[in-house]
Amino acid sequence: MVDYLDRGRSRPRRHATPATLPGRTLMRIPRLSRPLLLTILVPIGGGILMLMLVLIAFESARGVAIEEQERKAEEIVELTASTIEELWIAPRREAIETLADSRTLERRIEGQVPFDALAREWRVAEDLLRGYFFIYYGLRDGTIEYYPDGELPEDFDPRGRPWYEAGMSAEGGPAWTSPYEEAITGETVVSTAAPIDQGGERIGVISTDIQFDGLKAILEHIELPTGGSVFLVDESGRPFIGTDAAYIGRDRLPPSGEELFVASSEPMSNGWRASVTIPRPHLAESFADLLQPIMVASVLILLIGGGITSLLVGRTASRAYRLAGYFQRTLEQDAPLQEVFRTRDEFSLLNERFNEVLDQARRTAEHRLAQERAFRFLVEQAPVGFFKTNRQGELLYINPHCASLLGYTQDEAMREIVSVRELYADGTDRDRFLEELLAHGEVRNRKMQFLKRCGETFWISMTARLREDTTAGGAGDLELEGFLVDVTKEVEERESLVQMAERDPLTGAGNRRAFDTAAEAVAERAHATGQQVALIVFDVDHFKAINDTYGHDAGDALLRQIAELGRYRLREGDLFARLGGDEFAVLLPGTSHEAATRLAERLRADVRGMPLPGPVPEPPTLSLGIAVRAGGEVQIPALFKAADSAMYEAKQAGRDRWSTG
Incomplete structure (x- = not known):
């Protein structure tokens, strides 16, 4: 989130201008048979040399395009995961939590109301949130009630089902099962399950079976390069739904390699990941279409080389050298984009395509840099504390407001706070906080006591998440970033009210x-x-x-x-x-x-x-x-x-x- 903190200033965009390049290089030919050299060796040698230079330049530009396509694929994966989390997983998690806390369910288990009363409540949940297959609960004595009607097998025992085991072992919220075969219809479903607690004891599980129709609709609307497929994989990495049936049911997707590009998102709240597979030849299709005309033109030059004069061969070789040099300077030195050739030929077309790809890449980088600058401004000016640390507790960034809450300036906090562990009034709070963060990837609104620079304690509410450091040299290290606010007054007022009331x-x-x-x-x-x-x-x-x-x-x-x-x-x-x-x-x-x-x-x-x-x-x-x-x-x-x-x-x-x- 704050990678921008160590980056440099954005560069102004440079528009294409006519190139001013050195004159062409003269080739020194050994003194053999001049007519033979001029009619055979020079055209053939020049043609071969030009072909090599074109292929080198082509591969260089193609590599840039492939890297851009791979980055876009990774962004698509993360966006897909975020969409599924917000539109599909979160509503169902909230629904099962609401059903588990239902007073009607509690009264039904105690025998105070008939099942029809509970079924009416479940019917409302079904109407509000489409995609439910069955809603049911099972108790430790083997009792099960479900909606809608269906005939269970005679020897059916809910305590042996995946949803029951997941719900009974759930911690910190509802649990999700891997795909399995539903007992009444035989269809493949997943279940989200929440424990039922009574009197401090876990007495059973309430669960819903969920079909894949909504997920399929989301996945089928994702646009990928030709031959690309998108999948959802469970916690063990097994693909269970996707746009290519060939991989469904396998233990895992194939690894990313020379023939196939594979990317996966960060785990969602229920452990699923979104993944894509794209045949590498399709990552830069426009370059593949361009290769054939270049090869044909080069072969024709070789075939008619005997009739081309040394001047023409020299000119062609010079143009190839100029284009290759332009490619190299532009990529290595971030030089301005240029029209190396004003004529409309293969070299000019390659120059134009290269300029388009590189210009698009620069625009994307500048847009991202602008967003990061805007975010940095908001973080620096925000009236809430923002921070970033590594897993060992070393402070990587702190905004001025957060430093002020702790009694420091921003520079003093970065110099003097050796480890954020020293900020916790109770060191075990950080251990429990990290344990939950590692288990779920995110913790929201956790209230704890912190120490100010002067030793005074105060209450804070912290929301944080884990992310992987993907910057150069980061080697995939985990980092923690989040927000905190001072809630001392709120806590003291609440404690005072409780004390007064009870x-x-x-x-x-x-x-x-x-x-x-x-x-x-x-x-x-x-x-x-x-x-x-x-x-x-x-x-x-x-x-x-x-x-x-x-x-x-x-x-x-x-x-x-x-x-x-x-x-x-x-x-x-x-x-x-x-x-x-x-x-x-x-x-x-x-x-x-x-x-x-x-x-x-x-x-x-x-x-x-x-x-x-x-x-x-x-x-x-x-x-x-x-x-x-x-x-x-x-x-x-x-x-x-x-x-x-x-x-x-x-x-x-x-x-x-x-x-x-």
Whole structure:
């Protein structure tokens, strides 16, 4: 993206002008039979010499044309891959992600809605995004439901199908299969599959079978030289669709060689590549058409050489030398294009064709250079940070805004930042970032903490991609380039809002709102799964007396210590919340009565043994109420009322104990 940074200034275009060349070279002939030399040796020798020079010049110009055609073919491959990624792969990836996150699918798996409700939702997806063959899901117990209708084989097991294996092992988004035979129709399809997660566990896969009609339409509209073909190959390099059936189904395309030019794109997001094959003789067809007239003219000169005078042979040889010299100077020294000959003959035609090809190549180079200059201006002036590094972390380029975010000028950053690893507040962030980047080729909007030059930390959002360095001497090394923006304010505001919305400001425990939200979700899961739910409600005995005697600071310190002890004792998935004053609640999904009573006893013992703040002479005690319900009996208001009543029973029984309700 920033190759232009090391390139020179563009050159002004030079238009063709009449050539001013040295006079013709005189040939020295050995003193043998002058008439024989003049009538045989001179014409034949001159004709052979001219032919050699023409062929050399022809091959030189043809090489330039072939290189240009190869470059265009490589651009076509990348454009094809980009088109397929944007118009074909990305919409289908987004569609399967939407279907996997469907609330209707979740409710269908839980048995809350009939399949017709899910099929109606899938029918909308089919209408919006053409090319779906089947939409279906399979679960770990072998269950499968699909749309539209079809008859599966009697022994069909979804868990052995390619789409199921791909979806269950997917990481970071939907997975794509290689082409395989669909079970109902026998047609060759590919599938995109996404895992179905429930309660933190992967329980199945939702997938779609996709036909190749849309891909074929894209490939068939690509224009290539005569005999050229375009293909899509899977992750293993196997061509599975293309405009030449001869290669479909082979293990891989043939390598690029003397007879065949082969080029492939960078991998798309699902691992596919676009590839082209072009017979090398067709890379410069116009030159091939020109070769025959040149050869015929040269042979005629040889046949009638006996009748041509030494002056004519000398003149012809001189013209060939002049043209070859012009070709060489123009290519090696980037000299202005010229009309070496004003006459309309073979030399002039070759001169004209050479000028056209070279002028087109120069125009293309100048256009690219102009685009790169415009891009450089935008990058230098952009209000976002732009950077480029190699895989080892050495900084190759940084724009002024990015350097300013880090506390440097652009020149200081290039001199003083030895490795970008030193910019990460946590070095493991870069390791994880690189791991994901190497796996997917691109990472978007990753939030991390960076260090400024002064040591201050701040939050950034980074979008980056990998690219291969194809500049001279690059040897295909991987480079990283991307953008970053300062999102410190956004992160801090979001964290503050979350803290205010769900956390008790004194103890850091969940507040009443967090408790109510979690309790509703736990009750819903219990109704669906039949699991037990335990609730412990407790408060601090004689807490008002502690506040009145030793002050509110001491009371607040006690509440913070109790909250810390409570969080320490809980499992992942449990909730410890302060409901108000000195009253707390502990919500325990999937917990038996015995486990709840053991936890209550531990909490009571922990509080009696904790260090005391300031002037408080004796540890406080707790009165705890426990309520346990299962399945449909889990109604949060009733559960809370039972636990609260049990807590008051514990108080009436003498405090510093627990009771169940």
